[in-house]
Amino acid sequence: xxxxxxxxxxxxxxxxxxxxxxxxxxxxxxxxxxxxxxxxxxxxxxxxxxxxxxxxxxxxxxxxxxxxxxxxxxxxxxxxxxxxxxxxxxxxxxxxxxxxxxxxxxxxxxxxxxxxxxxxxxxxxxxxxxxxxxxxxxxxxxxxxxxxxxxxxxxxxxxxxxxxxxxxxxxxxxxxxxxxxxxxxxxxxxxxxxxxxxxxxxxxxxxxxxxxxxxxxxxxxxxxxxxxxxxxxxxxxxxxxxxxxxx
Amino acid sequence: xxxxxxxxxxxxxxxxxxxxxxxxxxxxxxxxxxxxxxxxxxxxxxxxxxxxxxxxxxxxxxxxxxxxxxxxxxxxxxxxxxxxxxxxxxxxxxxxxxxxxxxxxxxxxxxxxxxxxxxxxxxxxxxxxxxxxxxxxxxxxxxxxxxxxxxxxxxxxxxxxxxxxxxxxxxxxxxxxxxxxxxxxxxxxxxxxxxxxxxxxxxxxxxxxxxxxxxxxxxxxxxxxxxxxxxxxxxxxxxxxxxxxxxxxxxxxxxxxxxxxxxxxxxxxxxxxxxxxxxxxxxxxxxxxxxxxxxxxxxxxxxxxxxxxxxxxxxxxxxxxxxxxxxxxxxxxxxxxxxxxxxxxxxxxxxxxxxxxxxxxxxxxxxxxxxxxxxxxxxxxxxxxxxxxxxxxxxxxxxxxxxxxxxxxxxxxxxxxxxxxxxxxxxxxxxxxxxxxxxxxxxxxxxxxxxxxxxxxxxxxxxxxxxxxxxxxxxxxxxxxxxxxxxxxxxxxxxxxxxxxxxxxxxxxxxxxxxxxxxxxxxxxxxxxxxxxxxxxxxxxxxxxxxxxxxxxxxxxxxxxxxxxxxxxxxxxxxxxxxxxxxxxxxxxxxxxxxxxxxxxxxxxxxxxxxxxxxxxxxxxxxxxxxxxxxxxxxxxxxxxxxxx
Numbered sequence: 001x002x003x004x005x006x007x008x009x010x011x012x013x014x015x016x017x018x019x020x021x022x023x024x025x026x027x028x029x030x031x032x033x034x035x036x037x038x039x040x041x042x043x044x045x046x047x048x049x050x051x052x053x054x055x056x057x058x059x060x061x062x063x064x065x066x067x068x069x070x071x072x073x074x075x076x077x078x079x080x081x082x083x084x085x086x087x088x089x090x091x092x093x094x095x096x097x098x099x100x101x102x103x104x105x106x107x108x109x110x111x112x113x114x115x116x117x118x119x120x121x122x123x124x125x126x127x128x129x130x131x132x133x134x135x136x137x138x139x140x141x142x143x144x145x146x147x148x149x150x151x152x153x154x155x156x157x158x159x160x161x162x163x164x165x166x167x168x169x170x171x172x173x174x175x176x177x178x179x180x181x182x183x184x185x186x187x188x189x190x191x192x193x194x195x196x197x198x199x200x201x202x203x204x205x206x207x208x209x210x211x212x213x214x215x216x217x218x219x220x221x222x223x224x225x226x227x228x229x230x231x232x233x234x235x236x237x238x239x240x241x242x243x244x245x246x247x
Numbered sequence: 248x249x250x251x252x253x254x255x256x257x258x259x260x261x262x263x264x265x266x267x268x269x270x271x272x273x274x275x276x277x278x279x280x281x282x283x284x285x286x287x288x289x290x291x292x293x294x295x296x297x298x299x300x301x302x303x304x305x306x307x308x309x310x311x312x313x314x315x316x317x318x319x320x321x322x323x324x325x326x327x328x329x330x331x332x333x334x335x336x337x338x339x340x341x342x343x344x345x346x347x348x349x350x351x352x353x354x355x356x357x358x359x360x361x362x363x364x365x366x367x368x369x370x371x372x373x374x375x376x377x378x379x380x381x382x383x384x385x386x387x388x389x390x391x392x393x394x395x396x397x398x399x400x401x402x403x404x405x406x407x408x409x410x411x412x413x414x415x416x417x418x419x420x421x422x423x424x425x426x427x428x429x430x431x432x433x434x435x436x437x438x439x440x441x442x443x444x445x446x447x448x449x450x451x452x453x454x455x456x457x458x459x460x461x462x463x464x465x466x467x468x469x470x471x472x473x474x475x476x477x478x479x480x481x482x483x484x485x486x487x488x489x490x491x492x493x494x495x496x497x498x499x500x501x502x503x504x505x506x507x508x509x510x511x512x513x514x515x516x517x518x519x520x521x522x523x524x525x526x527x528x529x530x531x532x533x534x535x536x537x538x539x540x541x542x543x544x545x546x547x548x549x550x551x552x553x554x555x556x557x558x559x560x561x562x563x564x565x566x567x568x569x570x571x572x573x574x575x576x577x578x579x580x581x582x583x584x585x586x587x588x589x590x591x592x593x594x595x596x597x598x599x600x601x602x603x604x605x606x607x608x609x610x611x612x613x614x615x616x617x618x619x620x621x622x623x624x625x626x627x628x629x630x631x632x633x634x635x636x637x638x639x640x641x642x643x644x645x646x647x648x649x650x651x652x653x654x655x656x657x658x659x660x661x662x663x664x665x666x667x668x669x670x671x672x673x674x675x676x677x678x679x680x681x682x683x684x685x686x687x688x689x690x691x692x693x694x695x696x697x698x699x700x701x702x703x704x705x706x707x708x709x710x711x712x713x714x715x716x717x718x719x720x721x722x723x724x725x726x727x728x729x730x731x732x733x734x735x736x737x738x739x740x741x742x743x744x745x746x747x748x749x750x751x752x753x754x755x756x757x758x759x760x761x762x763x764x765x766x767x768x769x770x771x772x773x774x775x776x777x778x779x780x781x782x783x784x785x786x787x788x789x790x791x792x793x794x795x796x797x798x799x800x801x802x803x804x805x806x807x808x809x810x811x812x813x814x815x816x817x818x819x820x821x822x823x824x825x826x827x828x829x830x831x832x833x834x835x836x837x838x839x840x841x842x843x844x845x846x847x848x849x850x851x852x853x854x855x856x857x858x859x860x861x862x863x864x865x866x867x868x869x870x871x872x873x874x875x876x877x878x879x880x881x882x883x884x885x886x887x888x889x890x891x892x
Contacts, residue, residue: 190377
């Protein structure tokens with residue numbers, strides 16, 4: 001099939017960006033979205049034109065590097081799917097596709113479709129861990145964990161840190177990202193000693209990075225490639241209020 | 248130049264070696280540790296856990312990764328699980344059995360002391376991960392669950408659904424974050440190592456390129472640790488992430504670090520087959536799928552295009568169960584892979600035709616779904632089934648999956664001694680980028696174990712031991728070694744940007760390299776093909792430097808330039824892989840030489856002549872690499888002929 005692309009081009013962080021138009025031909029349904037962009041870039045490089053920069057790495061939906069807003073939706077039209085796992089069979093011949101970077105103040109554009117998501121790392125550094133010194137651990141079976149808790153912790157821990165939740169949120173909030181970690185660690189007995197401090201420090205860092213607050217638009221869970229729901233945010237808020245009471 | 252390879256293994260009873268060695272090691276006074284600076288390159292399981300643990304000890308650690316966050320290293324994509332000799336299932340497992348299985352799985356081409364230590368440490372890794380909050384699968388009673396995996400007859404694999412690598416990496420990443428917050432680790436994301444700095448023969452730093460603005464910088468330290476992963480992307484199509492590359496280890500190799508067993512590259516049997524020529528990577532399906540899936544191909548070539556549902560049992564060939572009745576679908580990866588290749592070479596392959604061939608066999612879950620119910624299968628493999636459906640558009644609950652082998656892991660890597668130090672003083676290599684523990688073939692669920700054993704438990708001891716023998720020493724930016732290294736990196740970039748007859752993208756050359764390696768140094772190898780590859784590769788390399796087109800400049804965000812540098816290194820490494828494969832006149836593990844197979848197609852080892860580690864010394868840009876041999880001695884196990892019949 002033949003497609004018309006409108007892609008955001010921006011030389012660096014401080015430059016003005018704008019949409020540029022491209023055409024791709026010979027796109028097949030079994031191509032991934034990123035392979036379609038590879039194909040475009042290969043043509044551009046061969047013609048000595050500037051290729052389109054975009055983040056990607058594992059191309060199997062787990063590393064969280066890919067980050068495109070496709071026709072207005074982070075990670076594109078297919079639910080529960082990262083951009084790298086989106087296939088061209090979701091599009092039709094003659095389609096026009098608009099491709100933009102994540103639009104979040106806390107994620108400055110570095111070039112074209114590439115943004116700086118180090119704000120998410122700094123939130124994690126503010127408390128998204130269990131302080132377990134290497135070598136100090138008791139036998140793994142010392143503390144039984146109810147299967148249901150372990151399963152729920154796993155489901156929250158499946159977050160890949162792509163930032164689509166913030167990109168979709170009208171408030172540019174990273175609440176779903178933070179909540180996923182709060183719930184993952186808080187559900188496990190190993191994570192309880194630092195539970196109260198963790199929710200406070202991580203949310204304070206989220207605030208400091210310039211992300212907004214959650215006001216229940218639920219856009220985040222609609223685009224989350226790992227289908228993490230906003231009940232995690234409710235649980236995080238509960239943890240926050242309890243931690244303030246216990247302070 | 249003669250290089251003596253001293254593995255530095257302790258002697259005496261195998262089970263006491265690591266304990267004794269730790270006692271013999273030097274220690275650095277806790278108050279002095281912050282005076283030492285260490286560089287750790289890579290933030291996968293080995294690099295992340297090493298940087299976190301060394302930071303915790305009090306050293307000043309500088310950690311580097313080319314990804315935008317340390318959480319994205321390719322360890323994240325490991326699916327199946329991690330082995331540990333806990334014997335929680337009371338099924339006869341022990342440290343000794345895990346050691347023996349690993350040595351045997353590696354076809355007796357690894358060091359006993361190293362492998363025993365790996366098995367010994369395996370249990371501590373699980374404990375550490377649980378303490379960090381890694382949400383492993385659990386039984387209803389709340390205890391840890393296990394499964395049997397990839398050829399093991401005991402259930403010793405711990406897992407977190409099909410995302411074990413992700414969860415273990417996030418554990419290490421979180422430990423790393425804690426140290427970044429504590430100020431012991433200085434993190435440099437989107438920063439790629441482009442060269443190693445040597446001062447008086449010691450590794451003292453690295454030259455990096457900031458991938459955002461192109462800034463070239465020298466970073467100095469008291470020692471350097473490489474945890475930069477494998478070189479599977481030399482084949483272009485592999486299950487590795489697109490960014491995985493061998494540049495760090497190849498730069499170290501050019502400076503004198505010997506490269507061991509480069510031809511030992513593992514093919515993974517259960518990957519999604521290629522669907523077209525535009526394909527950018529191959530996707531692995533965890534081989535835990537083989538626990539419940541049955542592998543088959545149509546018995547007759549003329550049935551290969553028919554709907555699998557129409558083929559009766561008698562028209563199907565369950566070739567693994569037929570050829571290896573004891574292990575069936577759970578035979579090791581290399582055996583399963585070659586059997587699938589043979590079925591396809593006989594014209595019995597299924598799926599779409601790419602370049603005139605159908606490369607795929609079925610992995611069928613209908614029996615398991617019938618016996619255990621769809622819910623049980625969904626619980627175990629739900630995310631893998633979803634991934635398969637998303638990529639192929641086919642629902643594996645209804646129709647059998649199609650699978651074909653792909654390059655997945657590289658056992659070869661920088662030669663290291665028992666302390667994980669390369670032949671360059673002060674340069675350590677850990678995780679997939681060293682060659683140490685897997686011999687000629689790695690068992691499933693052992694890569695995560697090795698990466699974390701190296702990072703959490705071995706490097707913190709051996710790096711300390713090294714530093715205890717050296718005073719902390721500061722290098723000024725004016726040191727000639729730094730200036731020379733930086734200017735060499737700059738001139739290489741200039742050369743990449745200004746090829747005289749620029750016309751093709753770096754990808755174009757990478758694909759050509761991949762074809763040559765896959766055809767001649769892939770699942771099976773023969774001397775004629777390897778000699779042919781060794782004719783083609785220097786010509787391709789020469790063409791690359793003449794015709795590569797890199798758009799943009801060096802001092803900006805430039806992904807084409809990044810790729811060009813990596814492809815240039817893969818082109819050189821690919822040659823060494825073929826040289827090694829040609830030199831090793833035997834078949835063992837993953838290295839299947841068609842002139843050294845038994846009559847029924849099994850690998851035939853030659854212990855009399857090839858029971859050694861082939862460690863290659865760089866021979867200069869156009870010189871021949873020089874071979875050094877580390878003889879392997881088996882005191883505790885007897886190299887047996889591997890049989891999975």
